Amino acid sequence: MKSLIRQRLEAIVKELYGFVPEAYNLEVPREKAHGDYATNIAFLLAKNLKRKPDDIAQEIANKLSDAYLQAQALRGFINFKFKEELLKEEFVKLLENPQLYFFEKVKEPLYMMVEFVSANPTGPLHVGHGRGAVVGDVLARILERFGHKVVREYYINDAGYQVYLLGLSVLYRYYELYGKEDLQLKEVFEREGYRGEYIKELAREVKELYGSSLLEKDKEEAIDFLREFATKKLLEEIKATLQEFGVFFDSWVSEKGLHQEGLVEEVLKELERRCYIYEQEGALWFKSSTFGDDKDRVVRRSDGTYTYFAGDIAYHYHKYRRGFQKVINLWGSDHHGYEKRLMASLKALGIPEDWLVVEFVQMVKIFKEGQEVRMSKRTGDFVSLQELLQEVGKDAVRFVFLTKTSDTPLDFDIDLVKKKSSENPVFYVQYAHARIRGVFREVKERYGIDADSSDLRPYIRELDSQEDIELIKKCLFLKDVYEGVLDSFSPHLITYSLIELAKDFHHYYNHHRVMVEDKKVMLSRLTLFKGVELTLKTAFEILGISAPERM
């Protein structure tokens, strides 16, 4: 709907004044009386043309109005109102094929990647990961609907010290099972080890499978073996949780694999060739400060091992060479300071600046009985995503994770989300769908009219009350919302619009009955409900939540 205005507006402005100002607004005005959309373009033109905004707005408005669109100049603003004919024609398109209507294919589809979750395989997923998972998943779904080719990737940090500590922690617990003490091991474990209950479980599993054979083994060898064993197990667990959460990946890339394939060495050589690498105190440094980072960073330690950063440069260079035209990374907010560094490395490698977009996903704080539940992987005291899913269900978790912009912290009140009441927005929205399905069942039973298979399009004509038109608009508006998500990578906009749509629907439902004497009115309202149903269903598919028949 918005792009419809935009096209016409720009054409006319260009015709009248020879240019279109860059940063003009076209948005839904706060005040309903100001129409469906409004623009400030006349103010911007006024500056350039040295004329009164009022006059310019008037000029444009006069040229713009036609059978479909009413444009009105008011104190320098131009207000647009869609005429009923246009709204009804658009609504027919929606009824015929919601997918086609809501997601117009982009002209130039891109080969894209969304990299998300990428949690270290050192423990179960926590709720913060869950938030990233939903945001990434929904983003990927939207990009796909608009015609982009999207690969969802999970980067596995299975190299380096953290997974070494994982192996060490399992070994410590394993020794414990046999009453074996190792002071050096104990010292490291108590300082940095993973203490969650799941480590003990892994140790027990090892005992069951391999008995006491690891007691004889060299300690480092045993840690190596257990690291391998534990990351594999935990990764399986992560995959299972994600699957239960409705999140799937096309591709899993291992950090260790990058090292083994020599990609890390290769990219460092490339950086060296470009003269961005130097040696100091026995370590190799990357000159990230030349590209806006605060200081230079180590890529190879003095002991000869590579840093996580080195692996990450290689990973992204590899992504680039795999042919992705645009990459979106979803990172936990604790990686905020890391962005500059990585961007610097990409610049150094000659990769275009807008190739990579990093979106940050902030913390989720869990509240239970009014108390914050503290989370720490080290001490093992945390609510896992698995537990949360079991407690409140997939639909509620996914929806709530999308009710705020991902870059602000989210408070998740378990007790509130468990409530099946209006306090809980997901039920409010799903209830609208269930109510419509209920009406359809009833109409079929009483009158033998099947809303799912009948051609209802002709009855749109009969809809003419203010509230009919408002509801139609709310459905059509979702199209603009999806396009907004495509531009801003902010899937949370969808939940807001859905709550508004549901609100208008519930209002309508309480004021107008479908099953009335006048058949024409009945059929027209059935048509309206069909459109709302399809709009909701399409949105639920994108959000990955269910569209219940009854509640």
Place this chain on the structure above:
RNA sequence: GUCCCCGUAGCUCAGUAGGAUAGAGCGCGAGAUUCCUAAUCUCGAGGUCGGAGGUUCGAAUCCUCCCGGGGACGCCA
């Protein structure tokens, strides 16, 4: 100490590249069911948009300073 994010109704937050009279949900108060699901609806109270300057036709939004909250600053990942 340096850098980043945030401060909007009692609470949790929207406010989409500076726009028109400041938005929603929850909570609170009052009401609605002979009729397709009351998990709903209707009405109401509630605000110096953290503070002070500045930029301009116009500021919650941009700039400077201050106050308050959170995060990041490893040869960890």
